[in-house]
Amino acid sequence: xxxxxxxxxxxxxxxxxxxxxxxxxxxxxxxxxxxxxxxxxxxxxxxxxxxxxxxxxxxxxxxxxxxxxxxxxxxxxxx
Numbered sequence: 001x002x003x004x005x006x007x008x009x010x011x012x013x014x015x016x017x018x019x020x021x022x023x024x025x026x027x028x029x030x031x032x033x034x035x036x037x038x039x040x041x042x043x044x045x046x047x048x049x050x051x052x053x054x055x056x057x058x059x060x061x062x063x064x065x066x067x068x069x070x071x072x073x074x075x076x077x078x079x
Contacts, residue, residue, distance in 0.1 A: 003053050003054060003056065003057035003060075004054070004057045004058075004061060005050075005054060005057075007047065007058070008057060008058065008061045011058050011061045011062050011065065012061050012062075012064065012065040013065065014065070015029070015033070015061075015062045015063075015065035015066040015069065016065040016066070016068055016069040017069065018065075018066060018069060019065065019066040019067065019068065019069020019070040019072075019073065020069035020070075020072055020073045021069075021073070026066075029062075029066050033059055033062045033063075033066075034059065037055045037058060037059060040055070
């Protein structure tokens with residue numbers, strides 16, 4: 001039961017870019033991130049079939065990516 005997998009890299013990169021290059025808030029991020037994981041429960045595709053532990057891992061990786069993107073964006077604005 002892996003918490004992260006190869007899709008975790010994609011999750012990280014997507015949310016890093018969103019944090020770095022958009023102005024969405026943490027609330028919007030959480031709605032989108034959690035909403036996607038809930039939507040995956042209903043999708044009939046193999047990539048969406050994963051354990052609850054992996055879904056939790058995806059959310060954690062999403063948060064790390066988004067936070068790091070925000071930090072870099074904020075540092076570049078404060079120069």
